[in-house]
Amino acid sequence: MPSRKHCSRKNADQSGMSVSARWPALHVVLGNESCDLDSAVSAIVYAFLLHSLQNGEEAVGVVPVLNIPASEYPLKTEVTHWLQKHGILQNSLIFRDEVNLSRLQDGGSLRVTLVDHHVLPPADAYLESSVVGVLDHRPLDPNAPTNERVTMIVEPVGSCCTLVAEQVMAKNPALLDPVTASLLYGTIILDTVNLNPAAKRVTPKDIEVASQLARLMSPPPSSLEVFQELTEAKADVSGLTCDQLLRKDVKVATGGGLCVGVASVPLRVTDFLGRSEGGRCLAEHLATQGYQMLLVLGITITQETVTRDLAVYCPDTHLREQVTSALVEGQGGVLQLAPQECDGVESCVAFRQGNVGASRKVVMPILKAWLATRTS
């Protein structure tokens, strides 16, 4: 059964877990499905806070749940790095496929607090009736369900961890030991691009909270070093297999009877193809994901240079030629593609991309427009 990233959510809640037997009720703190550093750290520290605020009689287990299957965790290299550095190892974390939320809910013993998002994806809509709290930094979605039972803390700041830190300082500052402070601090620095106003993410509150956290750490942190460490960890794919690289950052386009994976990889596609075992990994990936073709977008960023290149892998020669000319000519040739070597990988063509400013946000509409012409 081919599982596609967007269609595979159903498998998430299958395994039973002893958590439900151990606790009369469970309060889950759930980050969003990207499980980026902000979602992971927000869930962990906010669960820690909520747990500490309970009083004896009504106490329930409050646990953070990372909203990805455990098998995806190695792909989140900045998350694994930062948590491990702070003494939190994978075996002490709970992942989405390790706890059966729907069974807990059926038993009437589930409470959910959402962090770093406030609208549940369609596959999780059933959790809505269990939500008791929201802590988020995204603009409030006008279509978000409203319910007086839900404690909403929503404020547009650069990082959800800024709001988590603010809550901890207000409600139980004793929790902020140097380790917890550093966990939150690094996340705020990464999310706000080192508190840089030019990146348009940072707000005065992020700056204030980050400096309060820095005062709790000794020696005081260098925000630039923390930022560089986390950025490097995010781009460090040396430990990932070809298949993991393809799953790390992928969007799927469908249309005209086709399902196309568009994977971004943080290296040149020419180097990536060199790691593909002569294309064997690409063929297997197509089969397991149910794609008819795969676009691989390579990007490298060093000091001031950005390079982009792309590869089209498709065993059907006709389709490959069609999509290739769509990419070369699309939107007046905006991508500025020039052919390059494919490292002997069959069913594959590769291009250097002259327009280094054109990200996947530019590639996707060209691809979708081509897919749409197939239906008409």
Ligand SMILES: [Mn+2]
């Ligand atoms: Mn966030």
